[in-house]
Amino acid sequence: MSTQPENMRDVFTSETARLLDHEPRLAVVLAAISAGAPAFRKAAADHPDRVINLGIREQLMIGVAGGLALTGMRPIAHSYAPFLVERAFEQIKLDFGHQGASGVLVSVGASYDWAEGGYTHFSPRDVALFDTIPDWRVVIPGHPDEVAEGLRDAVASDDSHYIRLSLRTNATPHDTRGRLVPMRHGSEATVVAVGPMLDPVLAATADLDVTVAYTNTPRPFDSSGLLSLLDRQPQDNVIMVEPYLAGTSTWLVSDALSDRSHRLKSLGVGREDLHAFGTADDHDRWHGLDPAGLRTAITDFLRP
Numbered sequence: 242m243s244t245q246p247e248n249m250r251d252v253f254t255s256e257t258a259r260l261l262d263h264e265p266r267l268a269v270v271l272a273a274i275s276a277g278a279p280a281f282r283k284a285a286a287d288h289p290d291r292v293i294n295l296g297i298r299e300q301l302m303i304g305v306a307g308g309l310a311l312t313g314m315r316p317i318a319h320s321y322a323p324f325l326v327e328r329a330f331e332q333i334k335l336d337f338g339h340q341g342a343s344g345v346l347v348s349v350g351a352s353y354d355w356a357e358g359g360y361t362h363f364s365p366r367d368v369a370l371f372d373t374i375p376d377w378r379v380v381i382p383g384h385p386d387e388v389a390e391g392l393r394d395a396v397a398s399d400d401s402h403y404i405r406l407s408l409r410t411n412a413t414p415h416d417t418r419g420r421l422v423p424m425r426h427g428s429e430a431t432v433v434a435v436g437p438m439l440d441p442v443l444a445a446t447a448d449l450d451v452t453v454a455y456t457n458t459p460r461p462f463d464s465s466g467l468l469s470l471l472d473r474q475p476q477d478n479v480i481m482v483e484p485y486l487a488g489t490s491t492w493l494v495s496d497a498l499s500d501r502s503h504r505l506k507s508l509g510v511g512r513e514d515l516h517a518f519g520t521a522d523d524h525d526r527w528h529g530l531d532p533a534g535l536r537t538a539i540t541d542f543l544r545p
Contacts, residue, residue: 247385248385249349249382249385249388249410250275250278250349250406251278251280251385252385252386252388252389253319253388253392253404253406254275254278254279255280256388256389256392257269257280257281257317257392258281258283260393260396261284261287261291261292262288264315264396266314266315267291267315267317267396268291268292268293268309268316268317269281269284269291269292269293269317269318269319270295270302270305270306270309270316270317270318270319271292271293271294271302271318271319271320272294272295272296272297272298272299272301272302272320273294273295273296273320274319274320274321274324274349275319275320293305299320299324299328299329300328300329300331302318302320302325302329303318303329303332303333303336303337303346304332304336306318306336306337306344307332307335307336307337307340307342308336310337310342310343311340311342315344315345315396316344316345317344317345317346317347317396318344318345318347319346319347319348319349320348320349321348321349321350321355321362321364322349322351322352322364322405323350323361323362323363323364323367325346325347326346326348326364326367326371326403327364327366327367330370333346333374334373334374337374338374338375342401343398343399343401344401344402345392345395345396345402345404346401346402346404347392347403347404347406348364348367348403348404349406349407350362350364351364351405351406351407351408351409351437351484351485352364352365352484352485352524353365353510353521353524354407354408354409355521356518356519356520356523356524357518359518360514360518364485365485365486365509366485366486367403367405367485368381368403368459368460368483368485368486368489369485369486369489371403371460372460372489376400376401377400377401377460378395378398378401378402378403378458378460378461379402379403379458379459379460380395380402380403380404380458381405381407381435381436381437381457381458381459381484382404382405382406382407382436382437382457383410383411383414383415383436383437383438383439383455383457384410384411384412384413384414384415384437385410385414386414387415387457388404388406390416391404391457391458392404405436407437407484408521409436409437409484409521410437411437411440412440415439415455415457417456417457417458419456419458419461419463420456420458420463420466421433421454421455421456421463421466421467421470422454422455422456423452423453423454423455424439424443424453424454424455425443425446425451425452426452426473427449427450427452427453427474428450428451428452428473428474428475429449429450429451429474429476429543430451430452430474430476430478430479430480430539430542430543431452431453431454431467431470431471431474431478431479431480432446432451432453432454432480432482432539433454433455433456433467433479433480433481433482434453434454434455434456434482435456435457435459435481435482435483435484435490436457436459436484438482438483438484438530439453439455441482441525441530441531441532441535442482442535444532445532445533445535445536445539446535446536446539449539449540449543451480451539451543452470452474454466454467454470459490462490462493462494462497464496464497467479467494467497467498468497468498471498471501471503476503476504477498477501477502477503477504478504478542478543479494479498479504479505479506480505480506480507480539481494481505481506481508481509482508482509482530482535483507483508483509484510484530485509485510486509486510486512487507487508487509487511487528488507489507489509490507491505491507504542506538506539506542508529508530508535508538508539509528509530510524510528511527511528511529515527
């Protein structure tokens with residue numbers, strides 16, 4: 242009898258529950274979302290003082306997590322991306338950034354995973370918001386098997402981490418250790434695929450003479466790795482493909498290449514409010530993030 246493979250949220254809840262058993266400083270702060278997950282229900286029974294469900298109060302969730310961090314605890318706060326980041330951004334800015342506290346924020350929903358939920362559940366701007374606060378590390382797993390290691394590293398760290406989970410997934414996991422990892426080498430451009438964009442990029446560029454590099458840790462961005470890949474090419478042509486707002490990493494790539502003549506194309510979720518919902522696959526197509534749309538954008542960029 243076959244079993245349904247774990248998705249990223251399943252891995253996150255089960256690994257967090259396991260870590261609670263071994264990390265006495267760890268606490269989980271929830272705002273109703275995922276509180277009913279079996280792993281979290283058991284963890285709440287086993288550690289009632291360190292699994293805190295505040296109900297639908299996302300700003301309070303971040304405030305409580307920041308307060309726990311100031312006492313020496315290592316908090317994980319978790320919700321849908323628009324509730325965790327956009328709704329509670331003032332608290333992230335003040336209770337973590339301004340106070341010099343650190344913790345782990347873990348979201349689900351990505352840019353539009355649950356498109357049926359409407360615009361309230363969309364969050365393509367989340368990573369761009371974290372770029373306005375210094376020193377946040379951002380992890381974008383591309384496969385469920387990449388989640389546990391990223392979570393363990395975040396819990397063991399003293400830095401603040403944002404881990405963005407998605408229902409979108411590549412076929413296989415890849416070990417990046419925070420670096421840009423080449424999947425394929427070519428000469429016309431380097432295409433950087435972030436998290437679950439890798440498989441669509443590989444499909445879109447299957448017969449193109451381009452390097453495809455993968456990262457699930459876009460912050461800090463591996464500038465030295467990008468430069469090493471470009472040194473193999475006659476021209477510094479870069480295409481960034483990200484599963485959130487188009488252009489989010491433009492400033493980092495431009496900074497890395499500030500002393501080199503280069504061309505840069507940024508692909509991601511468009512800025513226009515489409516006033517349309519459908520499915521996540523529909524949104525990929527509408528934003529040109531399906532293989533066909535990526536193929537068109539990449540070949541147009543490379544065309545002389």
